[in-house]
Amino acid sequence: MDSQKKKALAAKGWRVGSTAEFLGLTPEESQYIELKQAFSGSLRTERLRQDVTQVELAKLLGTSQSRVAKMEAADPTVTVDLLLKALLVLGVTKKQLAKIIAWVPV
Amino acid sequence: MDSQKKKALAAKGWRVGSTAEFLGLTPEESQYIELKQAFSGSLRTERLRQDVTQVELAKLLGTSQSRVAKMEAADPTVTVDLLLKALLVLGVTKKQLAKIIAWVPV
DNA sequence: AGATCATATGTCATATCTGATATACCGTCA
DNA sequence: TGACGGTATATCAGATATGACATATGATCT
Numbered sequence: 001m002d003s004q005k006k007k008a009l010a011a012k013g014w015r016v017g018s019t020a021e022f023l024g025l026t027p028e029e030s031q032y033i034e035l036k037q038a039f040s041g042s043l044r045t046e047r048l049r050q051d052v053t054q055v056e057l058a059k060l061l062g063t064s065q066s067r068v069a070k071m072e073a074a075d076p077t078v079t080v081d082l083l084l085k086a087l088l089v090l091g092v093t094k095k096q097l098a099k100i101i102a103w104v105p106v
Numbered sequence: 107m108d109s110q111k112k113k114a115l116a117a118k119g120w121r122v123g124s125t126a127e128f129l130g131l132t133p134e135e136s137q138y139i140e141l142k143q144a145f146s147g148s149l150r151t152e153r154l155r156q157d158v159t160q161v162e163l164a165k166l167l168g169t170s171q172s173r174v175a176k177m178e179a180a181d182p183t184v185t186v187d188l189l190l191k192a193l194l195v196l197g198v199t200k201k202q203l204a205k206i207i208a209w210v211p212v
Numbered sequence: 213a214g215a216t217c218a219t220a221t222g223t224c225a226t227a228t229c230t231g232a233t234a235t236a237c238c239g240t241c242a
Numbered sequence: 243t244g245a246c247g248g249t250a251t252a253t254c255a256g257a258t259a260t261g262a263c264a265t266a267t268g269a270t271c272t
Binding site for chain 1: 134137138141185186187190191194195200201203204205207208210212
Binding site: 053055066079 | 219222229
């Protein structure tokens, strides 16, 4: 993805599910972003479900609260790798991960 | 993951499924690597199934043949992001991605 | 109001990933 | 044998992600 599109997405924070479509992204780029948003959303849901704060999760991950906030905002500087590691640290199983992916909007 | 472990894995190429366990990795690190290997293996399978060469896939992705080779080798310098993008370019659906994850060895 | 807790946002130096290039390896076929 | 197609491996400069920090916002108390 070129940095133009990235900046545009950053500006919107990727908060709107269908934002990608209006930015001239290829289908693969859109799908990738939606996957990322799905992981990001699940991270927040699971963290809250376990009654864990961002500070506590940050400690578990060996990172900072601000980075956790960015993860949950699906910030463009956050990789899927990082999101997966965070979910795994919270004890999310592969089965649950599969469900998260399966539920990504078409 | 510290670079020590990373180097050790690189040396082994992560080719053996249970390699991670012998390197003092945390359960989450192992799970993450196994996920990566699963995506990596599926990428190769799907590419060959479609009768596409690494050079052709590289062109589709806007990258080089050598990088595709590293993707399929689950090289430590390859992110899950990149693997996902490659799978999506090959037309793999979210449903298929979910299956890939679900089949990661316990 | 002020204090406290949780989360969000912006910036930065450093670490890591990236595509590209060169080159090596390995079949197969003439 | 040599040439070719496909893949693997090593290296590197430039791009991007990383954790850390400072600071802002917002909610909930007394």
